[in-house]
Amino acid sequence: MKKIRIGAIGACSAIFGNVHGDGIINNPDKFELVALCDLNTEKLEKFAERFHVAQTYEDYREMIAKANLDAVVNATPTSSHAVTTIDCLNAGLHVICEKPISMTIEEADAMIDAAKKNNRILQIAVQSRHCDAWKKIRELIRGGRIGTPHTITITQFWDDPYVYNNWRTSAEISGGGIVADSCIHWIDMMRNLMGEITGVFGVGTPSPDSPMPHIEDSSLTLFRFQSGAIGCLRNGWRNVRWPNCNENVEINGTVGTIIGNLMNPWVRKDPQIVELFTVGGNPVGKEVFEFMTSRDRFTAQMADFAECVNGNRLVTCTAEDARRGLQIQQAIYDSYKTKQWQEI
Numbered sequence: 611m612k613k614i615r616i617g618a619i620g621a622c623s624a625i626f627g628n629v630h631g632d633g634i635i636n637n638p639d640k641f642e643l644v645a646l647c648d649l650n651t652e653k654l655e656k657f658a659e660r661f662h663v664a665q666t667y668e669d670y671r672e673m674i675a676k677a678n679l680d681a682v683v684n685a686t687p688t689s690s691h692a693v694t695t696i697d698c699l700n701a702g703l704h705v706i707c708e709k710p711i712s713m714t715i716e717e718a719d720a721m722i723d724a725a726k727k728n729n730r731i732l733q734i735a736v737q738s739r740h741c742d743a744w745k746k747i748r749e750l751i752r753g754g755r756i757g758t759p760h761t762i763t764i765t766q767f768w769d770d771p772y773v774y775n776n777w778r779t780s781a782e783i784s785g786g787g788i789v790a791d792s793c794i795h796w797i798d799m800m801r802n803l804m805g806e807i808t809g810v811f812g813v814g815t816p817s818p819d820s821p822m823p824h825i826e827d828s829s830l831t832l833f834r835f836q837s838g839a840i841g842c843l844r845n846g847w848r849n850v851r852w853p854n855c856n857e858n859v860e861i862n863g864t865v866g867t868i869i870g871n872l873m874n875p876w877v878r879k880d881p882q883i884v885e886l887f888t889v890g891g892n893p894v895g896k897e898v899f900e901f902m903t904s905r906d907r908f909t910a911q912m913a914d915f916a917e918c919v920n921g922n923r924l925v926t927c928t929a930e931d932a933r934r935g936l937q938i939q940q941a942i943y944d945s946y947k948t949k950q951w952q953e954i
């Protein structure tokens with residue numbers, strides 16, 4: 611099969627440098643990384659050398675016009691997602707765009723329209739959907755192993771000072787604080803595992819020693835699902851990580867419970883563990899599943915994008931999913947302000 615000629619906008623971003631570049635390189639049968647674009651021309655030369663890419667551009671419009679691409683990775687900050695993505699789609703390119711989809715619902719709608727009008731793939735990058743351990747959890751739920759799921763708690767804690775030193779803490783570029791930046795992943799995962807979210811109530815706050823006290827870096831959100839289930843999401847940028855703390859889930863159902871500690875190989879060498887406890891035995895039944903593929907989710911995500919571009923698969927996280935995620939994100943911020951549940 612012909613390789614997809616791919617370029618990157620925001621190529622010098624942390625996300626492209628840490629994972630998307632390798633996600634492309636690790637799929638050599640699917641992609642040819644042809645061109646990199648970034649406003650930071652100094653860094654751009656170093657990235658071009660590292661990824662063995664001959665063409666570099668400061669202006670993405672020039673890249674679109676000259677590089678003869680089939681697709682792009684859009685790894686620019688959130689406020690640039692809509693304009694850059696729409697220009698690429700209108701130029702006939704497929705796009706995998708970073709989360710959150712955009713700043714506003716209107717922008718998301720314009721992106722969705724441009725993808726439809728041009729018959730191009732628009733996929734949003736939420737890599738946990740491509741993670742073996744998360745996929746196992748979904749399979750266990752769908753397979754009825756815990757009966758009817760009725761509660762879910764997801765926790766993600768970070769202690770990385772990096773997040774405070776860039777545009778993430780400027781709501782006019784990022785769309786908010788930790789909810790726009792990090793919770794958005796877990797809003798998507800909640801929907802993916804438990805079905806549609808119909809109501810939210812959130813509280814968020816800057817931690818007492820936050821270097822950026824104008825935004826929330828800690829948040830707690832409660833969810834109500836269409837199924838009648840309820841959920842809780844805990845996020846922090848300023849938590850001391852205890853072992854296994856930084857990507858955890860517990861799901862309770864009528865006949866079982868799933869407990870997952872999922873990001874270990876990123877942080878430590880231990881495997882990701884998914885435990886399934888079921889009633890009916892004494893002691894209760896227990897199965898343990900181990901994975902060492904935490905970081906591989908990015909390579910799997912790019913492979914999935916290639917399959918979608920080649921027409922072999924439907925998009926995993928669609929732009930419509932991401933639009934709904936943005937709606938829920940905005941409802942969480944509304945509940946901060948109103949101190950009320952928000953029906954969505």
Ligand SMILES: NC(=O)c1ccc[n+]([C@@H]2O[C@H](COP(=O)([O-])OP(=O)(O)OC[C@H]3O[C@@H](n4cnc5c(N)ncnc54)[C@H](O)[C@@H]3O)[C@@H](O)[C@H]2O)c1
Binds near residue numbers: 649694709
């Ligand atoms: N999926 C994840 O887990 C994850 C993790 C981190 C970041 N992200 C997302 O990735 C995106 C980038 O985040 P980051 O922290 O890596 O950003 P970053 O600040 O490290 O890099 C952004 C880059 O984009 C470039 N840029 C900005 N506007 C541009 C334009 N118009 N044309 C070309 N280049 C432009 C900047 O020069 C910079 O090099 C954001 O949408 C963020 O939400 C996702």
